[in-house]
Amino acid sequence: MESEYWDKALGLITEQGRKESLASLFLLLLTLDEREAIGARLAVFRALLAGKLTQRQIAATLNVSIATITRCSNTLKNLSDAERDRLQSLILSAP
Template identity: 45%
Template sequence: MFIDLIQSATNRGDLQRLFKLMLTREEHSAINGRVAIAKALIEGKESQREIATRLGVSIATVTRGSNNLKSMNDGERDFLMQAIQAVNNE
């Protein structure tokens, strides 16, 4: 149902408004944090401890993100990497 709701958004503004209406500030912040952690882990330029310090999250949060990346198959990891790179290029 949530995926259908997201697909109903026809532009970025509608999608932003939809997320604002459906997610609390904490949930929005948590999602942004997960993206930042995944991006940093994929880039591989910092240690987990450095990522945690820079982003102001616990090392356990970064470790969970790292474990999540490790549990992905190659196709899932490639998809995520491409999506993050696409956002970097905007």
């Protein structure tokens, strides 16, 4: 059942052709905290992939917990090289 819900959510998200439409959808579906958490998670991945700051520096700079950094770091450690390269190209090329 969970994968069915996720599949429908992905379908709805991909139907949004413009940034404004996607932003409107997320405003309706997600709380402010959830939207901020997604943005923070992407910023943490971006910082970890860039490799210029320590985890403590990332936490201080982005105002996120060490636990969030650890979760992202562990995710990166468990990715295959291809998955990591894909994530890096998606995140580091994003505006």
